Amino acid sequence: MLDSSRYPEKVLPGDLISPLYDIDNNNEKIVYSFHPGPGTTITKYKINSQEHKVLIATLKGFVHFEELVKTNIDSEGKESEKKEENDTENKNKLADELEAPEVNSDRIIKKYTVIVSKEKKNEMMQDPNLQEGQQDEVNNDFANNLPKEGDIVLCKVTRISAQKANVEILVVENNNCLKDSGVGTNGAGVSSVTGGSGAVTFFISQASSDLGETFKGVIRSQDVRATERDSVKITECFKPGDIVRCKVLSLGDGNNYYLTTAKNYLGVVFAKSLGGAGELMYAIDWKTMIAPTSQVLEQRKCAKPF
Amino acid sequence: MNTQEKQNTITTNQPISFPPEVLARIAPDISLQRHLQLGLRPCLRKFEEFREYRTTDGELSNKNNPCVLGSNISRLGEMFVITTITGGIIEENMPVTEIDTVKDEIPDFEENTKGEVGFASVYPIVQVERGRVGAPTDEEMIVSQKLCESILNSQLITNNSLSINSIGIRNAETQEIVYDSQKEQNERKLLNNRKWSYVLYSKQQVFSRNSPIFELCLNSLVLALKTVKLPRAYIDERAIDLKIPIRTRGRSANIRESYDLNFDINERVPLTLNIANIGFASNFGVIKVENSNEDPILLADLESEAEESSILSRISIISTPTNKGSATTNFKSIYMAASGDNVPMHLLKRALEISCERTNDLYKKLSK
Amino acid sequence: MNVQDRRRLLGPPNARPVAFSKVLEEPTEISNVSSNDKALPYMKMGLLTNCNGSSYIESGDDNLMLITSVYGPKPIRGSFTSKAVLTVHLENSIATANNSDGSTDDGKNFNTSDDYKDLSFFLKNIFDSVVQLDKYPKSGIDIFVKVVNTDSANTSNIPKLLQMCCNGILLGLVDANMEISDLVGIGIISHECCVSFIKNGLEMCGFWKMKDEDEQDIEEIVGKCKENYLENKYLISSYLNGD
Numbered sequence: 001m002l003d004s005s006r007y008p009e010k011v012l013p014g015d016l017i018s019p020l021y022d023i024d025n026n027n028e029k030i031v032y033s034f035h036p037g038p039g040t041t042i043t044k045y046k047i048n049s050q051e052h053k054v055l056i057a058t059l060k061g062f063v064h065f066e067e068l069v070k071t072n073i074d075s076e077g078k079e080s081e082k083k084e085e086n087d088t089e090n091k092n093k094l095a096d097e098l099e100a101p102e103v104n105s106d107r108i109i110k111k112y113t114v115i116v117s118k119e120k121k122n123e124m125m126q127d128p129n130l131q132e133g134q135q136d137e138v139n140n141d142f143a144n145n146l147p148k149e150g151d152i153v154l155c156k157v158t159r160i161s162a163q164k165a166n167v168e169i170l171v172v173e174n175n176n177c178l179k180d181s182g183v184g185t186n187g188a189g190v191s192s193v194t195g196g197s198g199a200v201t202f203f204i205s206q207a208s209s210d211l212g213e214t215f216k217g218v219i220r221s222q223d224v225r226a227t228e229r230d231s232v233k234i235t236e237c238f239k240p241g242d243i244v245r246c247k248v249l250s251l252g253d254g255n256n257y258y259l260t261t262a263k264n265y266l267g268v269v270f271a272k273s274l275g276g277a278g279e280l281m282y283a284i285d286w287k288t289m290i291a292p293t294s295q296v297l298e299q300r301k302c303a304k305p306f
Numbered sequence: 307m308n309t310q311e312k313q314n315t316i317t318t319n320q321p322i323s324f325p326p327e328v329l330a331r332i333a334p335d336i337s338l339q340r341h342l343q344l345g346l347r348p349c350l351r352k353f354e355e356f357r358e359y360r361t362t363d364g365e366l367s368n369k370n371n372p373c374v375l376g377s378n379i380s381r382l383g384e385m386f387v388i389t390t391i392t393g394g395i396i397e398e399n400m401p402v403t404e405i406d407t408v409k410d411e412i413p414d415f416e417e418n419t420k421g422e423v424g425f426a427s428v429y430p431i432v433q434v435e436r437g438r439v440g441a442p443t444d445e446e447m448i449v450s451q452k453l454c455e456s457i458l459n460s461q462l463i464t465n466n467s468l469s470i471n472s473i474g475i476r477n478a479e480t481q482e483i484v485y486d487s488q489k490e491q492n493e494r495k496l497l498n499n500r501k502w503s504y505v506l507y508s509k510q511q512v513f514s515r516n517s518p519i520f521e522l523c524l525n526s527l528v529l530a531l532k533t534v535k536l537p538r539a540y541i542d543e544r545a546i547d548l549k550i551p552i553r554t555r556g557r558s559a560n561i562r563e564s565y566d567l568n569f570d571i572n573e574r575v576p577l578t579l580n581i582a583n584i585g586f587a588s589n590f591g592v593i594k595v596e597n598s599n600e601d602p603i604l605l606a607d608l609e610s611e612a613e614e615s616s617i618l619s620r621i622s623i624i625s626t627p628t629n630k631g632s633a634t635t636n637f638k639s640i641y642m643a644a645s646g647d648n649v650p651m652h653l654l655k656r657a658l659e660i661s662c663e664r665t666n667d668l669y670k671k672l673s674k
Numbered sequence: 675m676n677v678q679d680r681r682r683l684l685g686p687p688n689a690r691p692v693a694f695s696k697v698l699e700e701p702t703e704i705s706n707v708s709s710n711d712k713a714l715p716y717m718k719m720g721l722l723t724n725c726n727g728s729s730y731i732e733s734g735d736d737n738l739m740l741i742t743s744v745y746g747p748k749p750i751r752g753s754f755t756s757k758a759v760l761t762v763h764l765e766n767s768i769a770t771a772n773n774s775d776g777s778t779d780d781g782k783n784f785n786t787s788d789d790y791k792d793l794s795f796f797l798k799n800i801f802d803s804v805v806q807l808d809k810y811p812k813s814g815i816d817i818f819v820k821v822v823n824t825d826s827a828n829t830s831n832i833p834k835l836l837q838m839c840c841n842g843i844l845l846g847l848v849d850a851n852m853e854i855s856d857l858v859g860i861g862i863i864s865h866e867c868c869v870s871f872i873k874n875g876l877e878m879c880g881f882w883k884m885k886d887e888d889e890q891d892i893e894e895i896v897g898k899c900k901e902n903y904l905e906n907k908y909l910i911s912s913y914l915n916g917d
Contacts, residue, residue: 013856014857014872041853056855058853058855059854060851154324154328171328171332215749243333251754253754270332373691373692394691395689396688396690429683430683431682435820437746504692511767514721514722516723537694569694
């Protein structure tokens with residue numbers, strides 16, 4: 001096991017955490033290879049007029065080491081992809097006491113991702129990945145919760161057309177909400193029909209837009225469900241105002257993220273009947289929702305609620 | 307825990323659950339209703355509980371910022387506002403247009419103006435810090451206008467208290483400024499009976515906005531006005547006889563005296579306010595709890611995203627503290643908008659009662 | 675001619691601001707090298723709740739109060755960018771005498787907005803070099819610094835202001851959990867000059883000098899600034915560690 005007490009426990013941005021490679025104290029054959037995770041980055045550091053590549057912290061918090069894959073050098077062929085990464089890094093590396101690992105075929109490489117997070121917990125959060133199950137815990141750690149590929153996001157449908165549904169991304173699931181995206185920053189949301197003067201203010205990084213900036217996304221009709229993708233009718237799947245759980249397919253273009261709901265656990269989670277005028281509806285199967293008192297049935301592409 | 311309960315009402319057995327803050331963002335109305343059904347508000351206050359009000363007076367008006375005539379920092383929970391008051395002067399015969407228009411709206415106003423000179427207001431600019439630049443938002447404009455009208459209508463500042471009654475004269479050699487009532491008479495003649503008065507401006511910056519801002523801004527503005535000290539005006543002895551031709555467009559040059567009034571940084575007179583008319587504001591929301599046949603409930607001092615975006619029936623009340631002698635309270639303004647649920651009479655009464663209590667409480671605390 | 679601003683209540687158009695004659699603005703402090711070790715600045719993180727990160731700094735010796743707020747990462751319009759766009763906005767929030775946004779300001783008792791744009795740009799450049807912009811694709815990060823109070827009505831001490839702004843922004847970024855590669859800091863030696871450093875003074879990332887007349891040894895300046903920077907960095911890191 002990695003003896004993490006050799007490395008700093010608590011760091012500030014710019015603090016040195018570890019070199020890219022290190023040898024175990026007790027067993028010379030074990031080589032640790034560290035990869036930058038959230039909150040860390042690689043930088044060059046001059047020690048005794050020689051440049052070394054090291055990992056430094058970019059956040060204030062506690063250092064965690066997460067083991068990635070156990071790699072034995074002999075089984076090189078299996079790990080082609082990861083190996084390649086490793087090789088390119090090795091070329092740059094100037095660590096003197098370490099030759100390139102491929103040469104020392106008897107050495108064992110252990111890969112670790114180094115993460116800096118606010119929590120002192122040993123148990124780091126897992127990536128909110130595509131598992132159907134959900135963690136109860138909210139990851140309050142990173143403001144860096146920009147939607148990434150594979151993330152599950154909760155969106156509100158803003159516009160629908162035959163080919164696609166436009167949504168705005170409200171939160172990345174299991175991440176905290178950005179504090180600056182709420183009413184306090186974006187205003188109460190009630191402004192005059194023409195957009196009011198709110199339309200004239202903008203936050204600077206953005207040339208001009210309407211008030212209430214959220215990341216925008218698109219669910220194309222072929223991404224709504226996994227089967228019979230060609231016969232999807234958007235109007236039978238979403239209505240404006242619905243809250244939809246989606247997965248990020250790609251960062252998309254300048255304007256929109258591309259999202260998909262082609263999984264059982266993805267789809268509409270909250271919807272109101274009669275175009276938002278009615279009451280909250282519950283899913284009774286994957287494509288129908290019901291309003292409990294009025295018994296109105298409406299079609300949606302529902303997320304599995306369990 | 308909370309979320310689990312919330313979700314259980316939607317579906318049975320191991321449902322998808324959202325953390326409270328996420329639910330508040332994606333479905334504020336649901337989040338609010340779930341809280342209310344438990345007898346709580348999303349901010350965990352009781353229904354009729356206010357946030358704590360803390361305030362600091364006059365710290366920003368000092369020697370180094372001589373233009374800041376009065377200031378106040380007020381904090382309500384996490385939200386705070388920094389109010390600074392600056393001034394200007396204007397020749398009095400010029401009508402102040404904004405105030406004229408309000409005169410028409412208030413029938414009382416004319417009566418009051420007969421005996422006295424009438425009442426003045428402040429020209430406020432409200433800025434909500436929200437990481438944006440550009441023109442003011444609707445909210446900022448509306449609140450500014452409301453503040454201006456509220457101060458005027460509460461008859462807090464008389465025009466008399468803003469007019470410049472005596473102008474000092476600075477001796478050319480000694481640089482001493484003399485404010486003398488005898489000389490003042492002479493000087494009046496010299497100045498052709500022209501009169502000046504002060505105009506007050508305020509700038510209010512709201513930080514950490516998490517609830518409606520009008521009430522906090524008004525309270526802070528009133529407190530800032532209490533700290534205002536107007537600098538006395540003087541004129542250079544030599545400048546009295548100065549005549550400067552002023553050219554107006556399309557006409558030949560007129561010869562007119564122009565008096566360059568200066569302000570004395572060391573001599574300041576506190577602004578006199580109609581203390582009896584000092585009022586504090588509080589707001590309320592009315593909402594019906596789902597799945598219950600009871601009347602709607604009254605929430606005091608709205609806060610948080612869930613409450614603000616789903617409670618549309620609101621009451622805002624400005625009341626003056628109860629005098630010891632008389633049991634009657636003076637309401638300066640009552641604003642009610644029932645755009646959400648209907649507001650029953652008993653809740654309006656209750657709101658009026660609570661607002662008086664709140665005002666008295668604030669007044670006691672702040673006059674210490 | 676000015677177009678009348680109808681969005682704000684500006685009061686009667688013919689009013690003159692209450693301004694004080696220039697005589698009173700005699701320099702209260704003699705511009706010698708003031709070491710700021712007399713009074714420690716007061717620092718606080720997380721003052722504001724509606725932005726992602728914020729800080730409040732009150733410098734001990736000249737009553738300078740700054741509120742910094744960090745917004746973002748927020749979506750950006752237009753073409754795809756793989757890096758975040760960072761902006762810094764430094765503004766004086768002390769009420770100006772005639773209350774509009776400074777453009778029609780007759781009583782020039784306050785800093786003109788021009789100076790502030792310069793300073794904002796200087797600060798932006800510094801933070802461009804430390805914020806890990808490539809971790810925030812398609813987004814923008816906005817930093818607002820508000821000068822709430824200051825003793826020196828005119829910009830007599832820009833380097834000091836810059837140093838405090840830099841500290842404020844740094845704390846704001848740490849509070850927002852933005853990834854930054856180092857605790858960048860500014861060292862000052864006089865009222866005219868300051869240098870910003872990273873990596874314990876091994877690298878420089880900004881240089882500000884206002885007067886060019888007196889020929890000074892640049893190396894000497896940098897050396898002195900570095901001392902000051904290290905002192906300042908010690909303050910910041912001890913605050914962050916003690917938090």
